[in-house]
Amino acid sequence: MVKVSELAELAGDLLNAYRLVNSKFPPIALFDDVADEDEFEVLYQIQALTNPRLKNEVGQLELIPRREIPFGIPGCSYATAPFTHVNPAGSRFSDGSFGVLYVADSMETALAEVRHHQSLYWSNVPSLNYERFVFRGLVCSFVEAAMRDAAAIPMTDPVYDPDDYTHSRQLGKSVKKAKCPGIRYHSVRRPGSHCWALMTPRPVLSVIQAAHYEMIWNGQLTSVSQISEA
Helix, strand or coil: CCCHHHCCECCCCEEEEEEEEECCCCCCHHHHCCCCHHHHHHHHHHHHCCCCCHHHHHCCHHHCCHHHCCCCCCCHHHHHHHHHCCCCCCECCECCCCCCEEEECCHHHHHHHHHHHHHHHHCCCCCCCCEEEEEEEEEEEEECCCCEEHHHCCCCCHHHCCCCCHHHHHHHHHHHHCCCCEEEEECCCCCCCEEEEECCCCCEEEEEEEEEEEEEECCCEEEEEECCCC
């Protein structure tokens, strides 16, 4: 098992990376309407009195300390949502008990990652003969200071198993426990590319909407195309 302390610390560069979110999930306005934690608390309490859907919109706030939410940045809701709306089924570096913000080195890599997981999910839905999915492309600027380089781990390591996440989740749990802000790792779905798994949204400086993309399901994902400009 790879130890977090054995992974080299990244240089701390300012990077742009890419992500896709389903367009049916709008930004969470409450995160973007305030400049700091105190303003958020006041507005949250006020809206909670009149908006019965507020908890569903902002998600499980108890899963992330307020000090880790990057209030005041462009796209704060996009940076925070993965940590308050956690997939209970988990992901490559999470067992479902905590959130991870995944970003990729290019939109092509992000598309390859999402295409794989969408294919896997919808292939298990019976009698779905046709569907159209629209995704919002996002450009995420962040600083990788104090993150660790899991790309030094060879692709033959079980951390990169394409289907079994046992070892990668153990690594993710160790990274989270060590309070490391994230790791860089090899993209399994687009060899030669890299992704980042951020364990906190704190390093994020902005998340800006880019183009929209369409995926067509016809028993399998038969088409992936850009349908609007940034």
